[in-house]
Amino acid sequence: xxxxxxxxxxxxxxxxxxxxxxxxxxxxxxxxxxxxxxxxxxxxxxxxxxxxxxxxxxxxxxxxxxxxxxxxxxxxxxxxxxxxxxxxxxxxxxxxxxxxxxxxxxxxxxxxxxxxxxxxxxxxxxxxxxxxxxxxxxxxxxxxxxxxxxxxxxxxxxxxxxxxxxxxxxxxxxxxxxxxxxxxxxxxxxxxxxxxxxxxxxxxxxxxxxxxxxxxxxxxxxxxxxxxxxxxxxxxxxxxxxxxxxxxxxxxxxxxxxxxxxxxxxxxxxxxxxxxxxxxxxxxxxxxxxxxxxxxxxxxxxxxxxxxxxxxxxxxxxxxxxxx
Amino acid sequence: xxxxxxxxxxxxxxxxxxxxxxxxxxxxxxxxxxxxxxxxxxxxxxxxxxxxxxxxxxxxxxxxxxxxxxxxxxxxxxxxxxxxxxxxxxxxxxxxxxxxxxxxxxxxxxxxxxxxxxxxxxxxxxxxxxxxxxxxxxxxxxxxxxxxxxxxxxxxxxxxxxxxxxxxxxxxxxxxxxxxxxxxxxxxxxxxxxxxxxxxxxxxxxxxxxxxxxxxxxxxxxxxxxxxxxxxxxxxxxxxxxxxxxxxxxxxxxxxxxxxxxxxxxxxxxxxxxxxxxxxxxxxxxxxxxxxxxxxxxxxxxxxxxxxxxxxxxxxxxxxxxxxxxxxxxxxxxxxxxxxxxxxxxxxxxxxxxxxxxxxxxxxxxxxxxxxxxxxxxxxxxxxxxxxxxxxxxxxxxxxxxxxxxxxxxxxxxxxxxxxxxxxxxxxxxxxxxxxxxxx
Ligand SMILES: Cc1ncc(C[n+]2csc(CCOP(=O)(O)OP(=O)(O)O)c2C)c(N)n1
Ligand SMILES: [Mg+2]
Numbered sequence: 001x002x003x004x005x006x007x008x009x010x011x012x013x014x015x016x017x018x019x020x021x022x023x024x025x026x027x028x029x030x031x032x033x034x035x036x037x038x039x040x041x042x043x044x045x046x047x048x049x050x051x052x053x054x055x056x057x058x059x060x061x062x063x064x065x066x067x068x069x070x071x072x073x074x075x076x077x078x079x080x081x082x083x084x085x086x087x088x089x090x091x092x093x094x095x096x097x098x099x100x101x102x103x104x105x106x107x108x109x110x111x112x113x114x115x116x117x118x119x120x121x122x123x124x125x126x127x128x129x130x131x132x133x134x135x136x137x138x139x140x141x142x143x144x145x146x147x148x149x150x151x152x153x154x155x156x157x158x159x160x161x162x163x164x165x166x167x168x169x170x171x172x173x174x175x176x177x178x179x180x181x182x183x184x185x186x187x188x189x190x191x192x193x194x195x196x197x198x199x200x201x202x203x204x205x206x207x208x209x210x211x212x213x214x215x216x217x218x219x220x221x222x223x224x225x226x227x228x229x230x231x232x233x234x235x236x237x238x239x240x241x242x243x244x245x246x247x248x249x250x251x252x253x254x255x256x257x258x259x260x261x262x263x264x265x266x267x268x269x270x271x272x273x274x275x276x277x278x279x280x281x282x283x284x285x286x287x288x289x290x291x292x293x294x295x296x297x298x299x300x301x302x303x304x305x306x307x308x309x310x311x312x313x314x315x316x317x318x319x320x321x322x323x324x
Numbered sequence: 325x326x327x328x329x330x331x332x333x334x335x336x337x338x339x340x341x342x343x344x345x346x347x348x349x350x351x352x353x354x355x356x357x358x359x360x361x362x363x364x365x366x367x368x369x370x371x372x373x374x375x376x377x378x379x380x381x382x383x384x385x386x387x388x389x390x391x392x393x394x395x396x397x398x399x400x401x402x403x404x405x406x407x408x409x410x411x412x413x414x415x416x417x418x419x420x421x422x423x424x425x426x427x428x429x430x431x432x433x434x435x436x437x438x439x440x441x442x443x444x445x446x447x448x449x450x451x452x453x454x455x456x457x458x459x460x461x462x463x464x465x466x467x468x469x470x471x472x473x474x475x476x477x478x479x480x481x482x483x484x485x486x487x488x489x490x491x492x493x494x495x496x497x498x499x500x501x502x503x504x505x506x507x508x509x510x511x512x513x514x515x516x517x518x519x520x521x522x523x524x525x526x527x528x529x530x531x532x533x534x535x536x537x538x539x540x541x542x543x544x545x546x547x548x549x550x551x552x553x554x555x556x557x558x559x560x561x562x563x564x565x566x567x568x569x570x571x572x573x574x575x576x577x578x579x580x581x582x583x584x585x586x587x588x589x590x591x592x593x594x595x596x597x598x599x600x601x602x603x604x605x606x607x608x609x610x611x612x613x614x615x616x617x618x619x620x621x622x623x624x625x626x627x628x629x630x631x632x633x634x635x636x637x638x639x640x641x642x643x644x645x646x647x648x649x650x651x652x653x654x655x656x657x658x659x660x661x662x663x664x665x666x667x668x669x670x671x672x673x674x675x676x677x678x679x680x681x682x683x684x685x686x687x688x689x690x691x692x693x694x695x696x697x698x699x700x701x702x703x704x705x706x707x708x709x710x711x712x713x714x715x716x717x718x719x720x721x722x723x724x725x726x727x728x729x730x731x732x733x734x735x736x737x738x739x740x741x742x743x744x745x746x747x748x749x750x751x752x753x754x755x756x757x758x759x760x761x762x763x764x
Contacts, residue, residue, distance in 0.1 A: 069535060
């Protein structure tokens with residue numbers, strides 16, 4: 001066991017996969033000698049050569065489409081978006097070319113597009129977004145958003161080994177804040193499986209990425225009042241783990257869906273629909289959504305604090321739901 | 325024209341050879357039917373222009389009778405020049421290429437008749453007048469090379485190994501079509517054996533894909549040529565720039581054939597871009613560019629051949645601008661009344677198949693009777709293909725939602741070989757990142 005950050009976990013995963021499989025290579029802006037804006041690929045170019053650590057022009061469309069083109073020759077590219085906000089510049093390539101590829105013309109596209117998403121760092125409206133739902137709405141893709149270092153590493157390995165286009169949303173707030181003991185041996189975490197982050201009897205908080213820690217703080221506070229929260233970390237957003245969602249709702253009969261993404265069209269609505277389909281009879285109270293405001297992500301700290309879901313919101317809504 | 329500099333023709337390199345993807349024998353450099361190459365001119369920016377005539381007119385919009393319409397400015401009466409003799413194509417190859425052009429045309433004529441009988445689902449896109457460009461460019465590719473067609477390049481897909489029935493079944497939404505009825509028309513491809521990237525509607529998106537294919541192949545130690553087409557309208561898109569610039573900066577063997585067919589749906593080139601020659605873009609990208617007459621299969625082939633050989637040598641990307649005319653409307657629903665009649669008359673006299681027939685006869689390579697027999701033989705072939713396509717079943721409902729994901733239990737092999745890199749410090753261990761990252 002060794003203590004590593006969320007960021008190091010991702011670095012290790014890509015490094016180890018590149019060592020294991022010569023078909024894996026990385027491409028993106030500033031990923032080579034500089035090692036990437038967040039240093040995920042620091043040192044990679046010296047180890048693997050400039051052919052396997054490709055510095056690209058500032059061209060997100062080219063990153064997505066060329067990664068895909070390379071995957072058609074059997075390569076397994078890992079493309080970096082410097083910030084996941086810039087994935088919008090490659091939206092057409094991802095949803096039109098990549099996502100439909102296997103279905104449309106039998107061309108599997110084993111590639112990963114990854115990068116930092118999320119707020120809490122005063123990144124402003126163009127460096128803090130959570131654009132995952134555009135892609136959760138796109139059949140043919142897989143969408144991952146881990147909360148822990150262990151999951152980040154194991155899921156990154158699974159993503160690279162997967163035969164389909166995988167979008168990997170890392171959370172930049174967690175990069176250097178989350179530190180965990182990780183196994184030294186090779187391991188993977190299965191895509192499409194949620195994880196019970198904390199067991200509890202009274203109320204389920206279904207969440208993912210940095211909001212797992214908001215839920216955890218709320219759980220600590222509520223514990224003192226005798227309220228036990230169960231926290232379900234989705235980890236994969238597409239495909240969603242319907243069984244895990246049903247199981248936790250059947251266990252606690254009360255549900256909060258918490259996410260950092262904005263409310264309208266966020267995954268909470270989808271999860272509420274799944275609960276409706278799978279576990280309606282188990283509900284003792286309405287499903288509550290706690291999300292960011294329906295607004296762009298603001299820059300200044302007081303504004304961003306107002307925008308993001310908070311521990312107090314979870315505590316308040318949990319108390320309310322338990323009285324329902 | 326008098327101010328134009330004249331450039332000596334590029335000599336054929338002795339080792340250059342062209343191989344048809346359909347397996348015809350490698351041919352030595354050939355001087356063509358006639359000995360001697362007419363001189364090559366250059367455009368004002370120094371781009372070689374292989375054409376034997378300049379377009380003597382352009383389109384302007386005019387206001388008259390309370391309406392806007394397009395009018396022609398200039399003269400359309402110029403006589404038709406002969407084909408430029410090919411530097412590389414010998415008799416057998418020229419005849420094979422000619423046959424592909426006839427297959428292309430007769431397949432589309434059959435499709436039009438099927439459309440009129442309501443056998444085609446949706447709309448039909450045709451390439452009348454553009455067959456030389458589709459066919460001759462693709463004819464320059466080897467088997468290992470890749471093709472990135474657009475909607476009108478149905479002829480190029482036949483050169484790369486598909487049968488006409490494939491396109492026919494696609495248009496009819498048949499279950500046996502390459503996409504099992506999931507997509508239409510020329511929207512199909514094959515990453516395994518024929519190396520054709522299935523077009524998507526979004527114009528320009530295939531160019532970055534072709535760059536990636538070349539990148540992947542190069543990582544596996546193989547310099548492939550990836551030849552794609554883009555229209556005079558499609559080249560205006562952002563992905564065209566990003567994809568091709570990436571190919572240029574990485575010296576990837578993308579051969580971009582810009583099909584300057586004068587119209588993009590209803591929009592004339594005068595409203596699409598401000599430069600005169602799209603091959604000028606090559607200067608900005610830092611790659612070689614050349615202008616050819618898109619109705620002259622010899623020019624198209626020679627330019628594509630040179631660009632493909634350059635790609636095979638690992639020297640990078642090229643642009644070929646082919647100038648010609650979309651002789652049909654955008655698609656069947658469109659009567660294309662916006663095109664001034666004289667434009668069509670001018671280009672009708674420059675029909676690529678008629679010009680090739682003239683060339684073959686003058687070279688003594690085919691007689692009138694042989695040409696007529698080839699047309700008849702292709703007609704029979706197309707009728708057989710049509711019968712097969714029409715008899716094919718429609719898809720079952722089970723094919724709508726399957727194959728959205730590919731099986732993870734199947735290993736996807738590399739296409740060309742082991743991945744190699746030149747310089748790498750294999751013994752280096754991963755050390756914890758110490759450098760500051762963006763944001764705290
Ligand atoms: C990005 C994008 N925008 C719009 C369209 C709709 N569209 C399809 S073909 C076409 C005209 C294309 O013109 P051009 O590229 O010159 O090709 P041509 O039809 O002349 O062969 C348009 C506007 C599209 N396919 N893709
Ligand atoms: Mg056009």
